[in-house]
Amino acid sequence: MKHDVFISFSSVNMDVARKICEALEETGEVKCWIAYRDIVPSANYAEQLVEAIESCKLVLLVLSEDSNKSPQVAREIERAGSKGIPILPLRIEDVALSKSMEYFISSHHWLDAFDTEIESCFPALREAVSASIRGKGTQPEPGIDTKTRTRPRPRGISPRVLFGGAVVITVLAFAFFFLRPESKAPQPAATAPVSAGSTPPSAATALSPQDALIQDLARRFRENKEPVPTETDGWTSNVLTVAFLDISGFGLNGAQRDFILNRTAEELRRNGRFGVVERQVIDKLLAELNLSSSALADPATALKLGRVLSANLIATGSMSRQDGQWLVSLRFIDTETTAVQSSVSVLVNKGGAEEVAGKLSRAVARELRETFPLQARIAGVSESAATINIGRSVGVREGMVFALLGRGDTVIGQVTVTSVEPEQSAVSSVGDGVAVDTRLREKVRE
Numbered sequence: 001m002k003h004d005v006f007i008s009f010s011s012v013n014m015d016v017a018r019k020i021c022e023a024l025e026e027t028g029e030v031k032c033w034i035a036y037r038d039i040v041p042s043a044n045y046a047e048q049l050v051e052a053i054e055s056c057k058l059v060l061l062v063l064s065e066d067s068n069k070s071p072q073v074a075r076e077i078e079r080a081g082s083k084g085i086p087i088l089p090l091r092i093e094d095v096a097l098s099k100s101m102e103y104f105i106s107s108h109h110w111l112d113a114f115d116t117e118i119e120s121c122f123p124a125l126r127e128a129v130s131a132s133i134r135g136k137g138t139q140p141e142p143g144i145d146t147k148t149r150t151r152p153r154p155r156g157i158s159p160r161v162l163f164g165g166a167v168v169i170t171v172l173a174f175a176f177f178f179l180r181p182e183s184k185a186p187q188p189a190a191t192a193p194v195s196a197g198s199t200p201p202s203a204a205t206a207l208s209p210q211d212a213l214i215q216d217l218a219r220r221f222r223e224n225k226e227p228v229p230t231e232t233d234g235w236t237s238n239v240l241t242v243a244f245l246d247i248s249g250f251g252l253n254g255a256q257r258d259f260i261l262n263r264t265a266e267e268l269r270r271n272g273r274f275g276v277v278e279r280q281v282i283d284k285l286l287a288e289l290n291l292s293s294s295a296l297a298d299p300a301t302a303l304k305l306g307r308v309l310s311a312n313l314i315a316t317g318s319m320s321r322q323d324g325q326w327l328v329s330l331r332f333i334d335t336e337t338t339a340v341q342s343s344v345s346v347l348v349n350k351g352g353a354e355e356v357a358g359k360l361s362r363a364v365a366r367e368l369r370e371t372f373p374l375q376a377r378i379a380g381v382s383e384s385a386a387t388i389n390i391g392r393s394v395g396v397r398e399g400m401v402f403a404l405l406g407r408g409d410t411v412i413g414q415v416t417v418t419s420v421e422p423e424q425s426a427v428s429s430v431g432d433g434v435a436v437d438t439r440l441r442e443k444v445r446e
Helices: 011-025 045-055 071-082 099-105 118-133 159-179 209-223 254-271 279-288 293-297 299-308 353-371
Strands: 005-008 058-063 087-091 240-250 274-276 313-322 325-334 340-348 375-381 385-388 401-405 411-420 425-428 439-442
Touching: 005 011, 005 071, 011 058, 011 118, 011 254, 045 071, 058 071, 058 099, 058 118, 071 087, 071 099, 087 099, 087 118, 209 279, 209 299, 240 254, 240 279, 240 293, 240 299, 254 274, 254 279, 254 313, 254 353, 279 293, 279 299, 293 299, 299 313, 299 325, 325 353, 340 353, 385 411
Parallel strands: 005 058, 058 087, 240 274, 240 313
Antiparallel strands: 313 325, 325 340, 375 385, 375 439, 385 425, 401 411, 401 439, 411 425
8 A cells, every 4th residue: 555654763663653644644645654553564674675665755754863863864865865765754852953954954844843742743744744645845834833843955155155254253353362461371270080990070971861861870780789679668569660671572563663662661650559660771881881782681691780770670571473463471579579570461462563562561560560559558647537648649539539557457347548649649538447567458359
């Protein structure tokens, strides 16, 4: 089937690319080609990309820091440029173009969406895409304002301005060298001693916050220094952090695997109970440590990496696709005890990565919530209500039911959450005999 738009993006930005694809196809007037969904695993990957680019009417580039330096994205843009296919850049991060990108994009109109929610640019994006497909250029029609804008072309400098500037510079130089008062040579500033092997301050390279984090994590890994655990009372729940590490794939490509894992991570974050280590952080840390992804197959390495990343659980497992049937199996391992705490298997007989991602994300969220129900303590008691010591920050929601526990975890009653604040929640009356510090556990199953 013919496609109108080829979406070029970095796998790091897959969630954004998916939203863009869905927005463009929503009206039924535009058909997109996007790798994670449209690649056929049994066919040649590179040939499919080339055919998809050459048969489309427009290439939409999701421009970010990662896609800007991605060799794969650069090849896709180069292919489109060599075939005379229009390129519409949608900039989702404020980045300067790399040299390879600038050659093909510098003269194009583009849209900016890095200073607003991505959804707010969709009307202008649809208009720009439709205009390009109809052969009317890639600018949105006048009157559309979603904080998108087109990039102006640089203007040349007139010879008159150049000559005038040269005269001014000459006069200033004469005044500086011949009219300035004499002054003593400045004394060299005192400098701190530089230890052997360290980088002098003048040569230091400014690091981004994420790069500084990666270097710190790599140092901890090499020195076997694990983060200091957060102090708890041994019962109250904190956010449970998961790192998806060694997930092998058979019969599917990396884009499909990453899409499924990203959707699963998104569902866990939405739950509020769980945090997920960003895949980009894991990949950069592996690169900093000169470890390949295959090194994560070693359980000791995976567990050590999980602890350095402050993850409570690491997820390992596999995904496979054969004859249209998908099978995903994941194990969740406690980084402290090294015990397998939970496992999930999902079988999808028909459908694509989208269906697999939806089913897996729901199954993982349900399984982990049942395995790790929220736990709390009574923080205060009044005649008609009580408060507990956890709130929205760990995933508490109105309507949740908690069991009151006595000695030996005997259930002595239950309460319902009536209102939620970031760090505490109000619950219905606990009845007589229930005191501050009484333990509670979320009732997930009836």
